[in-house]
Amino acid sequence: MRGKGARTRHLLICLLALTALVVGACSGPSGTASKRATGGTLTIDNESGALWACGFNPFIASANGLAFGTIYEPLVYSNLLNDTKTPWLASAYQWSSDSKTLTFTIRSGVKWSDGVPFTAADVVYTFALIRGNQALDLESVWQVLASVTQDGTDKVVMTFTKPAASAFYQVAGQVPIVPQHIWSAVNDPGSEQNLNPVGTGPFTLGMCTPQNITYSRNPNYWQKGLPYLQTVNYPAFTDNDVANSYLAAGQAQWGGQFIPNIDTVYVAKDPSHNHYWFPPIDNVNLWINVKVPPLDNKVVRQALAYGIDRSKVSKLGEYGYEPPGNQTGVLTPTFQSWVDKAEASKYGYKFDPARAASLLQSAGFTKDSAGIFEDSKGKKLSFNIINIGGYTDWVTSLQVITDELRQAGIEVKVQNLPSSVYFDDLFTGTFQLAYGSVATLPGPTPYYELRNTLDSSTSALIGAPASGDYGRYANPAADSLFDQYETTTDSKLQHSLVAQLEGIMLEDVPVIPVTEGVAWYEWTTKGFAGWPSPDDQYAAPAPWNLPDWESVLLHVYKTS
Numbered sequence: 276m277r278g279k280g281a282r283t284r285h286l287l288i289c290l291l292a293l294t295a296l297v298v299g300a301c302s303g304p305s306g307t308a309s310k311r312a313t314g315g316t317l318t319i320d321n322e323s324g325a326l327w328a329c330g331f332n333p334f335i336a337s338a339n340g341l342a343f344g345t346i347y348e349p350l351v352y353s354n355l356l357n358d359t360k361t362p363w364l365a366s367a368y369q370w371s372s373d374s375k376t377l378t379f380t381i382r383s384g385v386k387w388s389d390g391v392p393f394t395a396a397d398v399v400y401t402f403a404l405i406r407g408n409q410a411l412d413l414e415s416v417w418q419v420l421a422s423v424t425q426d427g428t429d430k431v432v433m434t435f436t437k438p439a440a441s442a443f444y445q446v447a448g449q450v451p452i453v454p455q456h457i458w459s460a461v462n463d464p465g466s467e468q469n470l471n472p473v474g475t476g477p478f479t480l481g482m483c484t485p486q487n488i489t490y491s492r493n494p495n496y497w498q499k500g501l502p503y504l505q506t507v508n509y510p511a512f513t514d515n516d517v518a519n520s521y522l523a524a525g526q527a528q529w530g531g532q533f534i535p536n537i538d539t540v541y542v543a544k545d546p547s548h549n550h551y552w553f554p555p556i557d558n559v560n561l562w563i564n565v566k567v568p569p570l571d572n573k574v575v576r577q578a579l580a581y582g583i584d585r586s587k588v589s590k591l592g593e594y595g596y597e598p599p600g601n602q603t604g605v606l607t608p609t610f611q612s613w614v615d616k617a618e619a620s621k622y623g624y625k626f627d628p629a630r631a632a633s634l635l636q637s638a639g640f641t642k643d644s645a646g647i648f649e650d651s652k653g654k655k656l657s658f659n660i661i662n663i664g665g666y667t668d669w670v671t672s673l674q675v676i677t678d679e680l681r682q683a684g685i686e687v688k689v690q691n692l693p694s695s696v697y698f699d700d701l702f703t704g705t706f707q708l709a710y711g712s713v714a715t716l717p718g719p720t721p722y723y724e725l726r727n728t729l730d731s732s733t734s735a736l737i738g739a740p741a742s743g744d745y746g747r748y749a750n751p752a753a754d755s756l757f758d759q760y761e762t763t764t765d766s767k768l769q770h771s772l773v774a775q776l777e778g779i780m781l782e783d784v785p786v787i788p789v790t791e792g793v794a795w796y797e798w799t800t801k802g803f804a805g806w807p808s809p810d811d812q813y814a815a816p817a818p819w820n821l822p823d824w825e826s827v828l829l830h831v832y833k834t835s
Contacts, residue, residue, distance in 0.1 A: 334465075382497070395431050414742065439762075503829075514667070533668040554796075557792055559600070581683065583676055632648075730743065734749070
């Protein structure tokens with residue numbers, strides 16, 4: 276799936292620490308389902324990079340985006356744009372005064388799509404399942420959880436090893452709940468394809484082929500009257516150009532990919548109905564495998580950072596739709612108040628090939644006859660970088676980056692791969708350089724993306740799948756800052772801790788943010804209404820925003 280969720284989240288998650296939120300059973304995303312006709316087929320257009328494998332295991336990163344939201348649901352839906360929380364499979368939740376215990380009231384009247392009642396035992400089982408299978412813990416929730424137990428018939432109590440208000444987003448909003456009566460019979464959950472998924476969500480699996488997935492309306496969905504849509508088609512596209520032509524021709528209603536010159540290519544095809552909105556999301560990074568010499572040398576990494584013109588990549592690779600990133604790793608303007616401007620100005624990271632060359636020369640590297648730096652043994656600063664070949668904007672961006680780095684005396688060779696191969700190499704750390712974003716969603720403060728990017732607790736040994744920190748960066752000082760953040764709800768202290776993490780990003784350069792990715796989102800009002808928009812930001816709008824796409828599919832309805 277492409278990218279992650281956008282957000283303008285200025286509400287801090289710590290406000291939940293002492294708050295009990297109780298909301299009655301919803302009959303619709305906004306509280307009450309409108310009396311609209313049920314029916315219609317909606318087609319999603321999103322360049323996926325590969326044909327569908329037809330696996331729907333929500334605990335496998337490459338399949339999670341096809342199952343989480345449509346079929347499987349979280350305890351609480353957290354709107355990635357504004358941090359609005361809506362109780363979902365949990366009807367209420369409450370923190371203890373010390374933020375070390377979180378109690379959920381499990382919603383009554385919910386059934387799995389096979390008719391079996393959903394219970395608190397399913398929630399407890401789900402968390403036990405991922406505890407016993409570390410590779411399934413995509414959000415590393417068991418790094419902070421101590422136990423998950425049932426209390427009575429409808430309560431689930433989570434205890435944490437320390438105050439953990441910051442973990443709410445992950446444990447409540449990012450863990451898909453699965454049925455115990457199905458999954459307890461699965462021998463190997465980590466390799467289970469889950470061809471016939473049973474969930475609580477608004478859709479069931481209709482049919483899956485390598486070319487298309489069909490989701491069918493769940494007539495017994497717990498939010499009465501929803502969804503409005505009868506069928507959702509999700510064709511597989513391995514190339515942006517084909518996907519863009521399909522969308523522009525009106526064959527799909529909901530797009531989620533980069534479209535060059537979008538006003539001409541898409542909007543102009545039907546100016547009255549075709550729209551787009553690209554809210555800010557997480558960073559698109561140059562991932563650096565710090566276990567590979569000489570990338571384990573921070574001077575080399577600093578040289579890479581000075582050798583990239585982020586503004587030019589933004590302009591040429593992304594048509595200016597994605598703003599240039601910055602080396603602090605903190606999105607602007609979304610989290611502008613978190614940026615340590617004074618510290619960032621000390622380094623002044625901008626395109627400066629002369630400074631990059633000076634750094635390398637000071638570290639003992641010399642240029643060969645072709646202008647590429649090499650070490651004392653004649654080993655060139657030449658690296659392979661993996662990329663998803665179907666993402667034409669990333670392909671173009673890397674053409675810009677490779678040209679720029681050559682000016683700094685560094686050679687980079689691009690390997691444009693199918694998405695399945697790319698993600699396998701990225702997660703297992705079998706790469707030198709990689710281009711892309713974190714596979715896990717960011718959250719309502721910079722902490723979340725930085726944690727998924729740098730915290731060694733989210734990483735793994737080379738060859739084993741990691742949920743974050745793909746470059747295998749390990750810094751006890753950084754890990755300690757993340758640990759401290761998780762124990763406090765003091766906003767001033769949280770800002771201070773993030774500022775120190777920015778200092779590590781600037782000095783160590785464990786990863787290079789190149790552009791600020793956006794939630795690619797195109798939609799048509801021809802025949803359909805209920806879409807999110809800048810004026811109605813009820814959900815992060817891209818079809819790969821998880822589980823926000825469920826909220827979109829619950830709002831949208833056919834008008835003709």
